[in-house]
Amino acid sequence: MCGIVGYIGDKQAYPILINGLKRLEYRGYDSAGVSILNKTVKVFKKKGKVSDLDDFASKKDTNGTIGIGHTRWATHGEPNDVNAHPHISMNGHFILIHNGIIENYSRLKEKLTDRGYKFKSETDTEVLANLIEYIYLKGKVTAEIAVRLALSKVVGAYGLAIICKGEPDKLIAARKGSPLVIGVGE
Numbered sequence: 001m002c003g004i005v006g007y008i009g010d011k012q013a014y015p016i017l018i019n020g021l022k023r024l025e026y027r028g029y030d031s032a033g034v035s036i037l038n039k040t041v042k043v044f045k046k047k048g049k050v051s052d053l054d055d056f057a058s059k060k061d062t063n064g065t066i067g068i069g070h071t072r073w074a075t076h077g078e079p080n081d082v083n084a085h086p087h088i089s090m091n092g093h094f095i096l097i098h099n100g101i102i103e104n105y106s107r108l109k110e111k112l113t114d115r116g117y118k119f120k121s122e123t124d125t126e127v128l129a130n131l132i133e134y135i136y137l138k139g140k141v142t143a144e145i146a147v148r149l150a151l152s153k154v155v156g157a158y159g160l161a162i163i164c165k166g167e168p169d170k171l172i173a174a175r176k177g178s179p180l181v182i183g184v185g186e
């Protein structure tokens with residue numbers, strides 16, 4: 001069962017995300033990843049342990065105060081670096097991590113492919129990232145509205161943490177059939 005951590009605030013996000021992922025390791029997983037938004041989007045993903053991810057990512061520039069992290073339990077696509085989360089939408093507007101299964105992902109993928117979308121991974125999650133982006137660009141709506149509209153088309157259970165590059169002061173979370181806890185504090 002996968003785990004999700006998100007952070008937005010005044011502190012450096014990376015250590016909070018990695019520590020959060022370590023605390024979720026007991027749930028079992030096959031790969032892990034984090035993304036930090038700081039003007040540009042940085043994504044670090046690795047098959048294997050959170051410590052493998054940390055060895056890799058801590059040598060890079062992880063500066064930033066908003067980010068999301070994930071431990072994956074693969075359901076769609078083998079455990080590897082590409083299929084690991086976070087996933088970025090094709091035009092780079094959305095970064096997304098997901099717990100659960102998008103049951104109607106192949107139909108949604110077909111429709112997005114017809115509209116010119118290309119996919120890097122085998123996951124159901126990347127389909128959702130691209131669906132949100134498609135609605136965001138086509139409908140010229142806010143990120144939150146795009147997420148709400150996209151989720152109205154999804155069949156399945158999910159926990160989600162989403163960042164939109166154009167709205168860097170926001171961390172969007174959503175759930176259906178999966179638990180989600182939001183902490184607000186100093």
Ligand code: GLU
Nearest residue numbers: 002072073075076099100
């Ligand atoms: N279905 C997604 C995948 O295979 C998410 C799996 C999970 O809950 O970790 O990437």
